[in-house]
Amino acid sequence: MVVITIFEVSPSHIQSGPSPLSSLHSNIPTFTFHSNSLFFSGSARFCSFTVILLLMDYNYLKEIDGKRLHDPLMMPKAMTTSTSSRIRVQGPIIVGAGPSGLAVAACLKQRGIPSLILERANCLASLWQLKTYDRLRLHLPKHLCQLPHMPFPLDFPTYPTKQQFVAYLESYAQSFHIEPEYNTTVVSAEFDHGCNFWRMKTSRVGLKIEESSTNIEYVCQWLVVASGENAEEVKPDFEGMDEFRGPIIHTSHYKSGDPFRDKRVLVIGCGNSGMEICLDLCNYNARPSLVVRDTLHVLPQEMLGRSTFGVSMWLLKWLPMRLVDSFLLLVSRLTIGDTDRLGLYRPKIGPLELKKRTGKTPVLDVGTLAKIRNGSIKVFPGVKRFTSHAIEFVDGKLEDFDAIILATGYKNNIPTWLKDNVLFSNKDGHSKKPFPEGWKGENGLYSVGFAKRGLLGTSMDAERVAEDIELQWSLIKRFENNRVTVN
Incomplete structure (x- = not known):
C-alpha cells in the first residue's frame, strides 16, 4: 500500500x-x-x-x-557524538561568529531552526575584539546598526563605543542561546552531489594543554557563509620595505597612539580607519602624516542635525540618486569646506553612486580635517619606495619617519576554502550577484554580510536567508511526519 x-x-x-x-x-x-x-x-x-x-x-x-x-x-544527530570524525548537523552550518553569523543564527532560532556556528577565533566578533583600535565607535547611529529582533539598550549613546558594541553582541548571543564552536577553522567546504550534502573539513585546536588538534568533517544540508569581508589583512609590498628600520604594523595591531608619542608616523591609507588613527595619534602628541593615493569622498558625520547616512536614506525615498549626491556634496562643501585644497581630491561621481558601483565607502569626518587644516597632520601622495629611515613619494619628496602604519584594509578568504564558483568569485571572493540578490546561491548555499551595505544590509540578508531556509525546513518536517508507508 x-x-x-x-x-x-x-x-x-x-x-x-x-x-x-x-x-x-x-x-x-x-x-x-x-x-x-x-x-x-x-x-x-x-x-x-x-x-x-x-x-x-x-x-x-x-x-x-x-x-x-x-x-x-x-544517521540521526542523536546517533553521532562530538568525538566522532564526522558529524551530521541537522540545521544550517554558519561560518563566522561576527555580527553576520550571529544575526542569521538568531533569525533561524526565531523560526525554530537549530544551527551551528563555526568560528576560527576564540571569541565572537573577533575583528571587533582583537583587531580594532581602542577609540573606535560605530560610525552610524545605533538604530541603523542593530541586529534583528534586539535593539541596542536605551542608555547607549547614539554612536556606541567599541566596548559597548561588543557587549551588545555578547548579550545578543546569550539572549538567543547562540553557542559557537570556537577555535574551529574551516579548511574546505564542498557540495557532494552524490548525497546532496555539504561536506566541511575543519581543523580544531584544543584549548587545553592536554588537548591536541583534531580534524572533524561536518555534514549539513545548508551552508551560510558569514565570515565577513575583513578576514585577512591586506599588506602591500613596496620597494625597499624590508630595508626600513622602524616598526611597520597593520591597523589590526594598532590599539592607541601611546607607543608613538613624539614620533613621526606615516599612515598609509585614507579610509575611515586611516583618518581616525591619524586623529588618535595627534591626541598622543605624535606627528602623523597621511598617504592619499586615490580620490575619495569625505562627508560630515552629521548634517541638518541627523546622521549623513540617515539623511541619505530618507532622501533616496523621494529623489533619484544623482540629486541626492548633489545635495550631499553641497552640504559637505558648506560644512567642511573644499577638501581638494587639503590634498583630498573628490571622485568625479557622487558618493552614493561610487558606493553602488565599487562598494567604496565615503569617509565620515570625526575631526581629522581640522587637524589637517592646522598642519598637525600632513598629507602626501602615493609611496614610491622605502629607504632605511625615510619614504620617497611619487612626487619626488623624501621624508624621514620613525614608524609606518598600514591602513590598507582587509580582504575575505572565501576562495581559499569554499569550493563554489557560482555565488562567489574565485578571484577575490566577492559576490557575483549584485545587491540585493547576492544572499542566495545554489545547493543550499547562502551568504550574509557581503552586500557592502553595512550592518543594515547584514540584517536584511539574515532575514532573507532564515525565511528561505524555513520554507525548506517546514516542508522537510512535514515530509518526515507524513512519509510513505509500505505494507
Missing part, C-alpha cells in the same frame, strides 16, 4: 525547479515538482497538491533502511 502525502504550501512560495525535498537524504525516495504541474485556485490563500511516489520494491526499501543504520550521513 502507498500512502500519498498531501502538503499545503503558499502559492507565493511555489517555484519551478527542484523541490527543497529533492536533497533530503532519507530512506524515502526523493522527487522533484514543477509549478506547471500544480493546479490551484488563485483566490485561495493556500493550495494543496499531491505528490505521487513511485512504488518501489519492498526488499529495496529494506535494503535502504539497513544502509541508514551504518551510514554516518543518514
